[in-house]
Amino acid sequence: MSLIIEVNHLSKKFGDTLAVNDLSFTVNQGDIYGFLGQNGAGKSTTIRMLLTLIHPTAGNIKLFGKDLSANRSAILQQVGAVIEKPDLYKYLSAYDNLSIFAKMSGTKVTRHLLMQQLHMVGLEDRAKDTVRTFSQGMKQRLGIAVALVHNPALIILDEPTNGLDPQGIADIRNLILRLSREMGKTVLISSHLLSEIELIATRMIILHKGKKMVEGNVATLLDPAHTLIEIETLDNAAAKQLLLESEWAAFVQPNNQLQLMMDKIKVPRLINFLVSGGVQLLSVNSSHSLENYFLSLTTQSGNVDAFAN
Amino acid sequence: MWTLLQIELFKISKRPRTYIAFAAVAAIVFIFQFAFKADGQSYMDLMLQSVKDTFTFDRVQAINGYFMCYIILNTLLIQVPILIALIAADSISGEANMGTLRLLISKPISRTQLILVKFAAATIFTIFLLLWMAITALFMSLLIFGTGDMLVFRSKGDESQILLITKDDIMWRYLAAFAYATVALTVIAALSLLLSIFAENSIGPIIATVCIVIVCTIISNINVPIIDKNVKPFLFTSYLVGWKGFFYIGTDADGKTIRGSLENWPAIRKSLLILIAHIFILVMAAVVVFKKKDILS
Numbered sequence: 001m002s003l004i005i006e007v008n009h010l011s012k013k014f015g016d017t018l019a020v021n022d023l024s025f026t027v028n029q030g031d032i033y034g035f036l037g038q039n040g041a042g043k044s045t046t047i048r049m050l051l052t053l054i055h056p057t058a059g060n061i062k063l064f065g066k067d068l069s070a071n072r073s074a075i076l077q078q079v080g081a082v083i084e085k086p087d088l089y090k091y092l093s094a095y096d097n098l099s100i101f102a103k104m105s106g107t108k109v110t111r112h113l114l115m116q117q118l119h120m121v122g123l124e125d126r127a128k129d130t131v132r133t134f135s136q137g138m139k140q141r142l143g144i145a146v147a148l149v150h151n152p153a154l155i156i157l158d159e160p161t162n163g164l165d166p167q168g169i170a171d172i173r174n175l176i177l178r179l180s181r182e183m184g185k186t187v188l189i190s191s192h193l194l195s196e197i198e199l200i201a202t203r204m205i206i207l208h209k210g211k212k213m214v215e216g217n218v219a220t221l222l223d224p225a226h227t228l229i230e231i232e233t234l235d236n237a238a239a240k241q242l243l244l245e246s247e248w249a250a251f252v253q254p255n256n257q258l259q260l261m262m263d264k265i266k267v268p269r270l271i272n273f274l275v276s277g278g279v280q281l282l283s284v285n286s287s288h289s290l291e292n293y294f295l296s297l298t299t300q301s302g303n304v305d306a307f308a309n
Numbered sequence: 310m311w312t313l314l315q316i317e318l319f320k321i322s323k324r325p326r327t328y329i330a331f332a333a334v335a336a337i338v339f340i341f342q343f344a345f346k347a348d349g350q351s352y353m354d355l356m357l358q359s360v361k362d363t364f365t366f367d368r369v370q371a372i373n374g375y376f377m378c379y380i381i382l383n384t385l386l387i388q389v390p391i392l393i394a395l396i397a398a399d400s401i402s403g404e405a406n407m408g409t410l411r412l413l414i415s416k417p418i419s420r421t422q423l424i425l426v427k428f429a430a431a432t433i434f435t436i437f438l439l440l441w442m443a444i445t446a447l448f449m450s451l452l453i454f455g456t457g458d459m460l461v462f463r464s465k466g467d468e469s470q471i472l473l474i475t476k477d478d479i480m481w482r483y484l485a486a487f488a489y490a491t492v493a494l495t496v497i498a499a500l501s502l503l504l505s506i507f508a509e510n511s512i513g514p515i516i517a518t519v520c521i522v523i524v525c526t527i528i529s530n531i532n533v534p535i536i537d538k539n540v541k542p543f544l545f546t547s548y549l550v551g552w553k554g555f556f557y558i559g560t561d562a563d564g565k566t567i568r569g570s571l572e573n574w575p576a577i578r579k580s581l582l583i584l585i586a587h588i589f590i591l592v593m594a595a596v597v598v599f600k601k602k603d604i605l606s
Contacts, residue, residue, distance in 0.1 A: 072417070
């Protein structure tokens, strides 16, 4: 499987602020690659560097096996992007916007092609209407049509579900899945809707303060073997101390809560250990959703190696 | 490059603000024409007050289409930079403001191409605006006021001069003057384009352009030897009104005007070259700055 994106030791400084810090990752052909992180984690800065909007301070980027800075035009012909809000020319029609960006991408523009794209995102009836009359969801769909009109091999979507209603989000999800499964496109998607990423991504990376915390296959990362166990007791501090002095110490999360990351199958043995140690249990919850996983990583730093793939 | 330019011109043509400049020019020209048609005599009396005893001619006939155009251009070409800035200062900052700049940069076109196309589009807009001025101020005035020999009032040092250009010697001067004005106003377009790179909405660059033009114009009009020698030659505003040179007709030893002549062609040529140098420097600066800029909008 060929590499579509190779990022090596990428850094970006804005004044004294290190927005992206020695970041390396790879995206394979056909991946739906989730790009996760809290606000300010460096997701948008990295995406902008992938699209040559921002110049890296250090490191290099290869797309389709070629150095991005040396082969910019040839590479960008194969890339389609929606960057944050899908801002388009409000005083132009959907058809004109699509036509302009298709021509800029080097595509031979035909009316059939443009109408086909508008049909794909459900806007063929609004082709002649100016974008200023569109809802946020319609603008988002038109933005996706603009990203896809030149049939790119790599699609970069930065928060593509922003401002969409549940139906709109589902439509985008289905479109991304279709692009990947039926058309073999590679998709890099950043979103704060972790449940959406969980549903569609094949691989993902989590960034925190500009650094990679973890990268790997979603299926592996969300394996029940990496379940987050949250325990509530009458005296959490004493219970945590007991765990830290035992064989369970390796699974205890270094945060203020009483949480362990471990295989779910070990939970009964853990409960037995706590009870036999005199801990009065109030509740034990287990989950392995992406959201819990994400929060467990980003609310503390470190403890990453165990999950790296 | 040609496709990009077509796209750029298409976008400009679809923006309502583009037509503000054309409407403003038409309105100003119409007001001038109306005022002169109604009461041009008073203006002529005022202008000829100092020479009324030595210089006799038909004052009503002196107000013809050529004369009207000269009067209008004298006033309008000082204000037109603002109209040029309306479009040129919006070139990059407007895209940043709309959020379309990041989409443009992510397309397979180089930043140099983008700046050059934006500059070319602003230059074409300038040409069209001057063509519109030519149509309204010259040809409409000729229709309304007719043709005839043209009077040119000129201040030369402490002296006032009145030059008379015969009607068969005027049209080429206007063509040359409009061509010169295009070059002069293209400097404004290049300046606005450069300033627009630094902003994320067009108000800032428009105001900055106008302020620079005003400040430089004031400096260009200060008569202090040290400024005359060391500052003025480098200011583009010192050459903005150089188009008038095409109406300063050459005279022979007896003071008679020589048909088809210019009083000081080398000065006009030098002014043109300095303006072209300004354009080149400003556009190159725009390219260099834009290539290094991180697009954060």
